[in-house]
Amino acid sequence: MCGIAGLIALAPGLAPPAPETLTRMAAAMHHRGPDEFGIYCDDRAGLSHARLSIIDLASGQQPLASLDDDVLIVFNGEIFNYVELRDELSAEGRRFRTKSDTEVIIAAWERWGEGCLERLNGQWAFALWDKRRARLVLCRDRLGVRPLHVAEHGGYLYFASEVKAIFAADRAIPRELDPHGLDQAFTLWAPVAPRTPFAAVRELVPGTFEIHELASSPPSRRVASYWSPTFLSAAGDTLAAAEGSVQRSAEATLAALQEATRLRMVRADVPVGSYLSGGLDSSLVAALGLRAKGERFKTFSLRFADAEFDETEFQDAMVKMLETEHQSVVVSRDDIGRVFPEVVYHAERPLMRTAPAPLFLLSKLVRDVGIKVVLTGEGADEVFGGYDLFREGKVRRFWAKQPKSTCRPRLLERLYPYLARSPVDKRALATSFFGRGLDRATQVGFAHDMRWRNGAALRRLFHKDVAAELAGSDVVRELLDDLPAEVRSWAPLGQDQLLEMKTLLGGYLLSSQGDRMLMANSVEGRFPFLDKQVVELASRLPARHKLRGLDEKHVLKQAARGIVPASILARKKQPYRAPDALSFLGAGAAGYADELLSQASVSRAGVFDPGAVGKLWAKCKTSQAEAFSNADNMALVGVLSTQLLYTQLVLGSPACPDVRLTTHIDRRTQR
Amino acid sequence: MSDPSTKQRIRAFLETNFYIADKSLLVDDASLLDRGIVDSTGILEIVAFLESDFGIKVEDHELVPDNLDSIDRLVAFVATKRAT
Structure with a gap:
């Protein structure tokens, strides 16, 4: 796992990318890859890499060149089926100079072109520079596990895993916050790719790639999708339900998950651990991980000082069953308040919940005990229909009849x-x-409508200038209008799952709560539920196998019988939550919350109305905890995180510690 | 007739408690739920306010939108409760 970055000169005649710039870009992401740093530059392009060594420790350095040195790549992530792809390519006569999955991407691209993307099973973002053709390819995995951002400025195109690497490249790159990105964050709980909270920066949409041809004049850019989530039509769903049985679906689910977990457990040259939340998903992953591994491994869990959020009892049941080497971190409100600024620095977007903060502390524990890779249960709720929102949608649709x-x-x-x-x-x-x-029960978005309306109501906090800029725009309408037409013919659960994947999964769970909190402490997450085969299998299962009556993830529970304890199968799903606004009232946030929510700070950032924020903060301080509602919590966390984002990345600059390059390929002919 | 200050006090509470910057959002006869100013928990905050500031007791059967879901309805509800 790693951080990647780089830039290309879009027009001829511009100065070649400077090694100092590329080194700074790597340094801004040192947390993503503290093991090795490498850069490449020629007259048009520069690539930068911060490496967390996991596969092929000895020879997997990047940037990596093809055998003829014409194609170079920087790659963040894992291709879990690289062994099979390498065998296939070797059988055709392809030679390899390393044992890495990185080189397999180059070979696959050269052999199959864009068609190679369909064959990759993994989690990735890569930039591939074909020097001879003057062509840059940027690509991101199917569901958005790994990030990739892009900005254009001064004739150059910049790209990086994290926004801070782009900002580190050149102080002149505009850093203003984008009202539309903020509106998405407050309404949909996260910006939706390609939008980010920064006006000058966009993000590759998961499941897409883009090709920049510098040889054409002017340079051209082609963006294409190689994969998108697809669910059964309403008619297809009925047919699948009539022809299939839950038992057969459960058997297929277990087989696919077993293979997905095995690949993620054994395809690593370092030990792999697992998270255990106490819920079904991570318990199943850890149990299947143990089967694949065949020996004890380390597991990790979060505990909360607040009993309301704590799941220790169920974690203990699982640890006892698996006999893992288990460690946990106990998180208090003050802990959350204390680390929240760092959390936002890494997340690079407004947060509506503090829930990423405990995960930041958990990955720190993982790293402190020397583990670099963990399996998690993330994605199961989207893929197998686990959310209350899906159940609520089903009840309300039934009612609407x-x-x-x-x-x-x-x-x-x-x-x-x-x-x-x-x-x-x-x-x-x-x-x-x-x-x-x-x-509106038959319309796409019906199940999400109430959540989004509650979020949109927080627009009332925006400064009048921001509100004026947003007048007439409707982020929900834009999201829905952007969906492919066939989505309207899908069974309702499939529509709801798609919207969850497009908004919360990619924009928040895999990002703010996933990649960013793990990589902040140099830990790679692996997600068996997001395996290509698992996702595609689940999307073809009839809705009633996933949501049977109001029993969520029904087929997964059937698959997990006998593998996880009955007490975990039987428990009601507990959404992962952490103390929100209360975290900022104690000593943990004493050093910054008052200051950032003051009239002067809020006025300076210009995003929110200082008077409204003053009332909100006063309410938070004077209310009893129970009088502070869900909407109040979201409002406060949203405002405070936006103020932090402004202070750290708009006013401030990313930290760029000194790094030592272990790979430095300089092919510039001009200086 | 309701006491004109009732409406002012209710408006002031809504502005403060729901941190409203733009007072034009608070239209007397508009649904607070539909405008997104309150959610289901917000309604309970309003009830707590009515009970503490107007000294009335809101019964369970009175927890209906007809009594609580706009400024005008709140004013009328307070007046009715005080009259009984």
Whole structure:
């Protein structure tokens, strides 16, 4: 796992990329790859690499050149089926100079061109520079496990795993925040690629690549998709349900997951550990990891000082069963407050939750005990239908068929037991809240509509100039309009899964809560549930095998029987959460929260209305914890993280420690 | 007739508690739920405010949008409760 970066001169006659620039770009991402640093430059292009050595420790240095030295690559990630691809290419006579997966990408690209991308099973971002053809290829994996950003400035095209490497290249690259990216972050809970929170920086959309041809005049850019999530049509879903059985689906699911976990466990030249949250997904992954490995390995978990968020009991059950070498970190509110600025620095986007912060502390523990790679259960909820939102959507669609029914909305109480306990269960109020928009039940986005509306309401915090710029724009409408037309014919669960993948999975879970928190401490995450075969298998399963009645991830639970303890199979899904606003009231955030939320700081950043933020912060400080609602928590975390982002990356500059280059290929003919 | 200050006090509470910068968002007869100003928890905050600041007791059966979902409705509800 690594950090990649580089730049190309789009027009002839510009100065060649300077080694100092490329070194700075690598240094800004030193946390992603502290083991080795390398750069390449010629008259048009420069590549930069910070390496976390995992496969082919001895000869996997980057940038790596093809056998004829004409094609160079920097690569972040893993191609898990590289052994099979290498065998296939070797059988055709291809020679290799290293044992790395990196070289297999070059060979596959030279052999199959763009078609090679379909064959790759893994998690990657790479930049491939074909010097002879003056062609740059940028590519990102199917679901967005690995990041890749792009910016154009002064005739150069810059690219990097992290925005901070782009900003480190040249102080003149504009760093302004983009109101539309912020609007997405507040409404959809994360910016949606290609948008980022920075106006001058875009992100490659997962499942796409782009080719820059510098030989044409002017240079051309072609962006294409090689993969996108596809689900069954409503008719196809009915047919699949009639023809298939849950048992057969469960057997196929287990077989695919077993192979996905095996590849991620054994394809590494360093020890691989596993996260254990106490839930079904990571428990299954760890158990399958043990099967593949055949010997003890290390597991890691988060514990919370707040009992409300803690899952220790279930983690212990799993550890006892697997007999792993287990370690955990106990996280308090103050811990979260203390590390939050670092968390935002690494996430590079507004956060609506503090949940990434504990994961930052967990990856630190992993790194401290010398482990570089962990398996996690991330992705299972998107791929196998685990979220409450999917269940809520199903109930509301069912209700919408008989909107006057008084029985149907009562199914909501099965989803949210608190409804039955709190005054909100008074039917009129619950009906008013959950029954809004029932007339849109057949439209794409119906299940997400309430969540997005609540998020959009936080627009009221924006400064009037920002609000004016956003007038007339509707990020939900843009997201939905951008979907392929055939999505409308899909079964509703498939539509909901797609939207989850496009928004929260790529933009938040794999990014702010995934790659960024792991790489902040130089740890690589591997996600068996996001394996190509697993994802494609699950997307062809009928909806009712995934969400059976209101039983979420039904087929996965069937697959996991006998593999994870019954107590974990039977427990109600607990969403991963951490203490939010309360984290900023104690000693942990004492050094910065007041200052960043002050009238002067808020005015200076110009994103939010200082008066509104003042009221919000005052409410947070004076309210009892229980009076601070979900919306208040999101508002406060969202505002504070945006203020941190502004301070650290708009006003401030990324840290670029001194690094020593172990690879330095200089083919410039001009200086 | 309701006390004109009731409306002012309710508006002031909404502005502060839901950190509203642009007062034009608070239209007297508009649904607070539909405008996204309150969610289901926000309604309970309003109830707590009515009980503490107006000294009224809101019964479970009164927790309905007809009583609580706009400034006008809140004002009318407070007036009714005070009259009984």
